[in-house]
């Protein structure tokens with residue numbers, strides 16, 4: 001199996017399990033963050049919206065509600081949650097919201113199909129980010145927008161300490177990108193930064209010797225980058241910036 005498909009397989013296995021757990025979905029739920037993201041894209045007359053890595057439809061459901069004129073697609077690699085979302089669509093009688101699975105690499109839509117593409121907390125799982133951004137640009141019509149929300153790597157984290165922690169979980173984590181890397185990747189595909197707001201998040205790494213070992217190898221200056229601390233055997237990343245950015249295709 002090629003490397004990209006293997007990464008997707010690993011992510012699918014992990015998310016098919018954890019997205020069924022309320023504890024996990026509650027951890028990544030954040031009503032303040034949702035309100036901020038919706039405000040960032042406010043004002044557009046969207047007709048067709050794509051949510052990549054939709055999970056529970058955390059963005060897709062409210063988008064379908066707020067933009068009744070738009071057809072909203074939520075895609076994900078994890079089949080279990082897509083089935084659950086479809087069931088919810090049916091129960092709520094929604095007519096402008098469609099969920100579908102895909103292979104995590106090729107977006108199954110025609111050129112110029114969307115005027116808005118959104119993605120929250122998923123980009124760091126994409127095995128080929130350059131290809132993902134190229135495809136997103138192709139899927140957008142001219143003047144269309146992308147709203148990307150994902151943790152950003154600290155500029156000074158050249159050794160990728162944050163990725164080393166994230167990869168222990170084996171959930172298909174690929175990499176967090178610096179703000180500059182992201183901007184370059186998007187600009188190369190005709191997507192230019194229009195708006196940006198930073199938020200931040202904190203998360204614990206479950207107790208485990210692999211986390212403690214890695215923590216023990218860090219220098220103080222590395223720990224300070226994300227305020228990484230150990231409390232009762234649990235390693236905490238107490239501050240990682242999240243970039244919430246709107247890019248426009250021009």
Ligand SMILES: C[S@@+](CC[C@H](N)C(=O)[O-])C[C@H]1O[C@@H](n2cnc3c(N)ncnc32)[C@H](O)[C@@H]1O
Nearest residue numbers: 011015053054055058078104120121122125126
């Ligand atoms: C942290 S969850 C975020 C879910 C949702 N966007 C939210 O904000 O609640 C990450 C999501 O990305 C999905 N994912 C992982 N790899 C992916 C890939 N290659 N392409 C698309 N989605 C992917 C996972 O299945 C999961 O639903």
